[in-house]
Amino acid sequence: MDNEQLRKTLSDSVAFTSNIDKDLFTKMGVKRGLRNEDHSGVLAGLTRVGDVVGYERQPDGTLSPVPGKLFYRGMDVEELVKGIQQENRLGFEETTFLLLSGRLPNSEELKAVEHLIARTMPLNHRATMNIMALKGGNIMNILARSVLELYTYDENPDDISPENLINQSINLIAKFPTIIAYAYQVLRHDQMGRSLHIRHPYEDRSVAENFLYMMKGRDSYTELDVKILDLALLLHAEHGGGNNSTFSVRVTSSTETDTYSAIAAGIGSLKGPLHGGANIKVQGMLEDMKQNVNDWTSQSQIDDYLTKILNKEAYDRTGLIYGIGHAVYTISDPRAILLKEMARDLAKEKGREEEFAFMELIEERAVEVFLGFKKSTAKARTCINVDFYSGFVYDALGLPPEVFTPLFAMARIVGWSAHRIEEMNFTSKRLIRPAYKNVRERQSFIPMNER
Missing domain, CATH: 1.10.580.10 (Citrate Synthase, domain 1)
Structure with missing residues (x-):
């Protein structure tokens, strides 16, 4: 067996060896991505450094979006x-x-x-x-x-x-x-x-x-x-x-x-x-929209193109509107609000006000188009995140x-x-070591001449 054949044999095995029935996660109570069923994060530790708030848990256990x-x-x-x-x-x-x-x-x-x-x-x-x-x-x-x-x-x-x-x-x-x-x-x-x-x-x-x-x-x-x-x-x-x-x-x-x-x-x-690479994706999506939306002031044209993105018919065909949605924030991302305020001044100084107005309209329409596409309820609202404006800011600063x-x-x-x-420096330090449940069936050793 040559090297190329060996690589193919190993890669062909991946589909089988790495495949795990998704139903097993639910059956065994596994929190995929360390996320609960309501998409909140599994509590894995305590901290006094920072806190991110996007919802409140009600007495009945449900989550209510908050700014x-x-x-x-x-x-x-x-x-x-x-x-x-x-x-x-x-x-x-x-x-x-x-x-x-x-x-x-x-x-x-x-x-x-x-x-x-x-x-x-x-x-x-x-x-x-x-x-x-x-x-x-x-x-x-x-x-x-x-x-x-x-x-x-x-x-x-x-x-x-x-x-x-x-x-x-x-x-x-x-x-x-x-x-x-x-x-x-x-x-x-x-x-x-x-x-x-x-x-x-x-x-x-x-x-x-x-x-x-x-x-x-x-x-x-x-x-x-x-x-x-x-x-x-x-x-x-x-x-x-x-x-x-x-x-x-x-x-x-x-x-x-x-x-x-x-x-x-x-x-x-x-x-x-x-994670951190999302701001590049946002900037790429916006550049693509500038080329494909003829009228930057047209709500209908923007809605149509955003729908194409969601249908995997435009931009990178992943079905994602980059810069929209967050794992914790629901109604608003405070970082995006604060950055946008100064980004408007930057757009004016750099002569990019028309582009900034286009982004604001995309921001407004993306949230509505996404919710309509997903048929989401008011409780499942989404918002732009800080990546939506950070890429524009860096580009306007002349940074590559x-x-x-x-x-x-x-x-x-x-x-x-x-x-x-x-x-x-915890008083009682402990190695972080979560568990993984093995779901591979057992197999026995087979002598070489019988394989």
């Missing part, structure tokens, strides 16, 4: 954002302090954390050269490999004391923007034949501004660009312990492995198109699609770090 709320350390994110905006400040570094410490910083603490993150952003020469040597078209993979490499530069990589976990967290939060920006510059040079720009981050600028500078250069961004990128980072920084990438970090951390291995697991999870998902990681590293620290 979405997101809490960081018990603080409503809407209140956090509005408070920072009223004082005309950036908020990502402040949010970092809040999520890591559990409280808001005073002015002296805020200046200290801003300075520490900015001062820690530069990569050493060896790390920079290693990024330049890495090949591949997906920056998430380069990010994961670079994070694992940072283990080798850490003098105490396996120390899981609270003090060292904080040191490692700050280091990763600061290094992510630089790794991502450099990885894109190398990709741009290697695969697009463009000039290679490796810019050293400023030591007195915010994470948001430094990222724009390292990506685009000096005088290539506006004050509003910095503010809206900072807002996007703030809104993506944390989303409860049950989202797939954070849960991956917590599961991995429960083994008491090192920080770099745990965070690399989170990056691998976030890369998936059903290759960094859309890495930007998500650049923000979420804060939440991952907070959850890892919490997982490592």
